[in-house]
Amino acid sequence: MEYPSPPAEPYRRPLPCSGPAAHAADGEAIDLHDFGLVAVFRQPSQAIACAFDLRSRLNQIGLNVQAAIHIGECGRHHGHAGPVLQLAAGLAGCARPGDIIASRTVRDLAIGTNLSFDPRGELDLPGIPGPWRYFSVGPVLAMPRTGASNELPEDN
Numbered sequence: 001m002e003y004p005s006p007p008a009e010p011y012r013r014p015l016p017c018s019g020p021a022a023h024a025a026d027g028e029a030i031d032l033h034d035f036g037l038v039a040v041f042r043q044p045s046q047a048i049a050c051a052f053d054l055r056s057r058l059n060q061i062g063l064n065v066q067a068a069i070h071i072g073e074c075g076r077h078h079g080h081a082g083p084v085l086q087l088a089a090g091l092a093g094c095a096r097p098g099d100i101i102a103s104r105t106v107r108d109l110a111i112g113t114n115l116s117f118d119p120r121g122e123l124d125l126p127g128i129p130g131p132w133r134y135f136s137v138g139p140v141l142a143m144p145r146t147g148a149s150n151e152l153p154e155d156n
Helices: 018-024 044-060 083-094 104-109
Strands: 028-033 036-040 067-069 100-103 115-125 128-139
Touching: 044 067, 044 100, 044 104, 067 083, 083 100, 083 115, 083 128, 100 104, 104 128
Parallel strands: 067 100
Antiparallel strands: 028 036, 100 128, 115 128
């Protein structure tokens, strides 16, 4: 798989809304890498909530966010590091502007939530056993109630 090229001018400063968005979702904004903010959360649903919030806030000022979410154990020796963050960074490189993508691990842990996970592809990274399936994350559309008609109402 070819990796997307990094942006010509990556945004290398914390956005004013990034820390508050992470904290509002009970997360911690920990670092700013070459391609953006890294934050840690206790649950994948918190990370997804933060990604939706950031996407909404940044869209209001004309910026598109690309977010990737993975869950696992990460070391904290010199800041957060390790394969979990490497995989999240690799997934972020697969995201398109406006995308929120998640690993299969996140999808499996989010069963029963109001989220949809549409298959997007697979990722292989050197040094990390794979391939890793990833999914586009979105809200579940409202389902018709049991017994409701599937017909569209007539225009009056």
